[in-house]
Amino acid sequence: xxxxxxxxxxxxxxxxxxxxxxxxxxxxxxxxxxxxxxxxxxxxxxxxxxxxxxxxxxxxxxxxxxxxxxxxxxxxxxxxxxxxxxxxxxxxxxxxxxxxxxxxxxxxxxxxxxxxxxxxxxxxxxxxxxxxxxxxxxxxxxxxxxxxxxxxxxxxxxxxxxxxxxxxxxxxxxxxxxxxxxxxxxxxxxxxxxxxxxxxxxxxxxxxxxxxxxxxxxxxxxxxxxxxxxxxxxxxxxxxxxxxxxxxxxxxxxxxxxxxxxxxxxxxxxxxxxxxxxxxxxxxxxx
Amino acid sequence: xxxxxxxxxxxxxxxxxxxxxxxxxxxxxxxxxxxxxxxxxxxxxxxxxxxxxxxxxxxxxxxxxxxxxxxxxxxxxxxxxxxxxxxxxxxxxxxxxxxxxxxxxxxxxxxxxxxxxxxxxxxxxxxxxxxxxxxxxxxxxxxxxxxxxxxxxxxxxxxxxxxxxxxxxxxxxxxxxxxxxxxxxxxxxxxxxxxxxxxxxxxxxxxxxxxxxxxxxxxxxxxxxxxxxxxxxxxxxxxxxxxxxxxxxxxxxxxxxxxxxxxxxxxxxxxxxxxxxxxxxxxxxxxxxxxxxxxxxxxxxxxxxxxxxxxxxxxxxxxxxxxxxxxxxxxxxxxxxxxxxxxxxxxxxxxxxxxxxxxxxxxxxxxxxxxxxxxxxxxxxxxxxxxxxxxxxxxxxxx
Numbered sequence: 001x002x003x004x005x006x007x008x009x010x011x012x013x014x015x016x017x018x019x020x021x022x023x024x025x026x027x028x029x030x031x032x033x034x035x036x037x038x039x040x041x042x043x044x045x046x047x048x049x050x051x052x053x054x055x056x057x058x059x060x061x062x063x064x065x066x067x068x069x070x071x072x073x074x075x076x077x078x079x080x081x082x083x084x085x086x087x088x089x090x091x092x093x094x095x096x097x098x099x100x101x102x103x104x105x106x107x108x109x110x111x112x113x114x115x116x117x118x119x120x121x122x123x124x125x126x127x128x129x130x131x132x133x134x135x136x137x138x139x140x141x142x143x144x145x146x147x148x149x150x151x152x153x154x155x156x157x158x159x160x161x162x163x164x165x166x167x168x169x170x171x172x173x174x175x176x177x178x179x180x181x182x183x184x185x186x187x188x189x190x191x192x193x194x195x196x197x198x199x200x201x202x203x204x205x206x207x208x209x210x211x212x213x214x215x216x217x218x219x220x221x222x223x224x225x226x227x228x229x230x231x232x233x234x235x236x237x238x239x240x241x242x243x244x245x246x247x248x249x250x251x252x253x254x255x256x257x258x259x260x261x262x263x264x265x266x267x268x269x270x271x272x273x274x275x276x277x278x279x280x281x282x283x284x285x286x287x
Numbered sequence: 288x289x290x291x292x293x294x295x296x297x298x299x300x301x302x303x304x305x306x307x308x309x310x311x312x313x314x315x316x317x318x319x320x321x322x323x324x325x326x327x328x329x330x331x332x333x334x335x336x337x338x339x340x341x342x343x344x345x346x347x348x349x350x351x352x353x354x355x356x357x358x359x360x361x362x363x364x365x366x367x368x369x370x371x372x373x374x375x376x377x378x379x380x381x382x383x384x385x386x387x388x389x390x391x392x393x394x395x396x397x398x399x400x401x402x403x404x405x406x407x408x409x410x411x412x413x414x415x416x417x418x419x420x421x422x423x424x425x426x427x428x429x430x431x432x433x434x435x436x437x438x439x440x441x442x443x444x445x446x447x448x449x450x451x452x453x454x455x456x457x458x459x460x461x462x463x464x465x466x467x468x469x470x471x472x473x474x475x476x477x478x479x480x481x482x483x484x485x486x487x488x489x490x491x492x493x494x495x496x497x498x499x500x501x502x503x504x505x506x507x508x509x510x511x512x513x514x515x516x517x518x519x520x521x522x523x524x525x526x527x528x529x530x531x532x533x534x535x536x537x538x539x540x541x542x543x544x545x546x547x548x549x550x551x552x553x554x555x556x557x558x559x560x561x562x563x564x565x566x567x568x569x570x571x572x573x574x575x576x577x578x579x580x581x582x583x584x585x586x587x588x589x590x591x592x593x594x595x596x597x598x599x600x601x602x603x604x605x606x607x608x609x610x611x612x613x614x615x616x617x618x619x620x621x622x623x624x625x626x627x628x629x630x631x632x633x634x635x636x637x638x639x640x641x642x643x644x645x646x647x648x649x650x651x652x653x654x655x656x657x658x659x660x661x662x663x664x665x666x667x668x669x670x671x672x673x674x675x676x677x678x679x680x681x682x683x684x685x686x
Contacts, residue, residue, distance in 0.1 A: 086359075099588050107585050222426075225423070272415045
């Protein structure tokens with residue numbers, strides 16, 4: 001039972017990261033490999049501001065701002081010049097950006113992990129189980145963010161423009177949607193979500209390394225593929241599912257060393273059986 | 288104009304021929320220089336180690352280039368295939384050493400086994416995942432690489448987390464490694480020039496059109512995957528005979544990216560480029576890892592990242608296509624022609640101008656997108672209602 005709750009908490013983080021992936025993938029049609037590393041930068045931003053000011057809230061806000069600016073910058077400098085180029089080129093650039101961020105972080109902060117403690121909220125006990133409050137907040141915030149995003153996309157004008165861009169970029173442009181602006185905005189939202197993810201990550205694992213983001217990033221991508229890439233609730237479901245699977249695999253000693261292998265096997269199986277994921281829409285290939 | 292086109296075609300053929308032998312020549316001369324140096328003066332172990340590293344990097348880069356450059360798919364699991372080859376090949380070698388006294392024969396058998404098993408893995412992984420495309424395939428191969436690594440890490444028969452202890456080959460390993468480079472080049476270049484190679488490039492350029500022309504897509508994709516995986520496996524065995532123990536950490540996702548950097552730096556689809564880039568990067572890499580220590584090691588990845596981004600932006604950004612054309616080799620040659628012929632009598636400059644015009648025309652020709660956006664041409668539904676509606680205003684305007 002406690003494994004399940006731990007899994008839910010981890011799943012919440014995965015879901016947050018996966019939301020960023022899925023939004024960028026759905027709208028910009030690119031796999032933003034650097035998303036995980038934006039989380040890492042967010043974590044370092046929190047550490048730095050926390051050591052400077054000592055205020056947790058200020059640190060989180062600073063992380064959100066830095067991540068958002070970083071997201072916009074990478075989009076502007078690395079991805080926008082390649083709009084209209086082959087997806088392979090974009091993907092390779094994204095990998096490059098990911099490495100760039102990692103190596104910059106390592107040059108600044110060093111490779112060894114930096115411990116950090118964001119105020120712990122203690123734990124509540126429900127039915128004899130102690131649940132850390134931070135996990136509850138993670139989960140609650142995930143649900144709130146997911147609902148807010150869904151509302152934003154379906155109800156507001158900008159959101160509908162996003163949907164239009166994801167449906168057909170050229171047609172959206174003809175309808176007067178500023179495609180570049182929408183894609184930049186998507187990156188900004190995705191990166192802000194990454195900052196939240198880094199906050200919750202630090203709450204659960206209170207140390208930061210330059211490669212902190214790469215594994216959760218890839219796993220979150222796995223989650224968003226499992227849930228159906230491009231679908232916001234799908235990212236949520238996939239993330240939580242993956243979190244639970246990881247914690248359960250870790251809790252069984254025979255399987256624990258193979259946890260990563262199990263998760264990635266699940267990804268391959270899902271890709272083979274249902275490439276669109278649990279909630280994904282089928283996209284027909286037009287000739 | 289037509290004659291010129293024909294001329295250019297024959298010269299292009301000649302060029303291809305030259306290109307074909309150029310790679311052998313390049314590697315051959317490079318190898319011979321060091322081989323003669325070794326024979327006459329004797330090289331230091333660190334130099335022969337570097338040479339071996341260069342050799343297996345060339346094998347890895349050219350084989351990955353088959354997938355990325357010729358097939359047009361991104362594989363992020365190349366280190367995974369290498370991992371399979373290294374572990375299985377060296378495991379067999381360890382066993383064979385007790386039976387066969389000659390280390391050379393053991394190495395050859397180990398390379399065969401490692402390559403075959405890696406190729407088999409390429410087949411097993413390729414068969415299901417090649418239905419995927421683009422980003423999905425990239426992630427699936429990445430996942431495969433990590434799965435393989437995790438499994439080898441946890442199998443105690445293969446040394447577990449400490450790695451598989453292997454018997455190191457002596458200094459002359461680099462000679463064998465370069466022989467394998469030649470074999471790799473032979474296989475890949477001949478495949479590229481053959482009917483199959485053209486089919487593979489057709490798949491890269493337009494998969495749907497290729498399928499419509501009767502090309503068996505799955506078959507060719509699998510072939511490319513199997514060959515590339517096999518060579519990666521062989522490279523793994525060479526690695527295993529150079530470095531001991533064979534540790535799983537070496538074959539991480541990072542190494543796959545390192546190979547990818549070599550391919551991208553050299554130019555996707557260019558074997559010569561891959562050879563030069565892998566030689567250069569391996570050299571720089573070895574220098575950096577010996578010079579830099581601790582956190583400065585990140586500088587290596589910083590350089591890799593910048594190379595990746597800069598090369599891809601330079602080669603692919605639509606906004607830079609004009610600049611690219613101006614700096615292209617063709618244009619530079621025309622410029623040189625113009626420069627030199629201006630001093631010569633008028634007749635020559637005339638041809639130079641003609642040449643320049645021709646080059647410009649050719650450049651214009653190149654601007655025409657080879658990929659016809661079939662989406663926009665064919666996907667519009669032609670319904671009877673719509674056509675009548677569309678016709679109406681025309682008719683009324685005629686009247």
